[in-house]
Amino acid sequence: MLPPEGYQKTQKGEACTSESEIISVKQFLDSAFTIKDLGYAKYFTGLEIARSSTGTYINQRKYALDILKDAGLLGVKPAQTPLPKGLKFSDNSHALPDPDRYRRLIGRLLYLSLTRPDLSYATQHLSQFVSSPTQDHWNAAVHLLKYLKGCPSKDLFFSSSNTFDLQAYCDADWASCPQTRKSLTGYCMYLSSSLISWKTKKQTTVSRSSAEAEYRSLATTICEVQWISYILADFRIPLQLPIPLWCDNQAALHITANPVFHECTKHLEIDCHLVMDKFKQGFVKP
16 A cells, blocks of 8 residues: 655654645545544543643543532532541441442542542542442542532643653652551652653552651652653653652651661662662752
């Protein structure tokens, strides 16, 4: 099959050389398969996409309202926070008669959190109980829906700016899980003014101090920064090094600056080597 008329061979790493070539390719495909050109994407797999001169907005307003409607909470009074203040689950709370309802709700909230970083922590926390949810867990999920009722249209903004400065923020919640005493890692990353990556995840091991928990969070964040740098390199987007990595724990930063393994850090050796190597290479800076 011959390429469309007017098509020019592109350079390595380029998809096309002009908008007219895109139109030519669409016309060529239409002649072979009869396609319908819908223009720029406006709605795709639950994502509502809007464009302006400054950038692109993505939200899941319709999907959020569908969740509220299915839960019968379209008319509830909105809550101010995703979870109640000082939330604790009772060991005596009764098991839900229909646990599948809770599981379906959490699954939908997990998908919604792909464009809603403000729901990330709450959804991650509630997803731990899908195997045997109780009434307390359901009440917390309802509170999250009440928060969603107050802001179903929050969106992500991706700037059309041609500056590509990457910076990362990380934090940890030490011994936050009352059952396992494991800590929580949280991070977010911005490319220029656009939030492009975020995560909330329970750490796999128990940390003996807040500094240790923060240091493990540093290591996890650096791995994500490295992965994003590889993706940007594939798109031939140069990054200015070192990449700012913000951490609010001075003890964790001191461990990075003082590469001596002693009683407090010898069991962190692998994480220590990873973080220190990236700092020495000038890949990231505190």
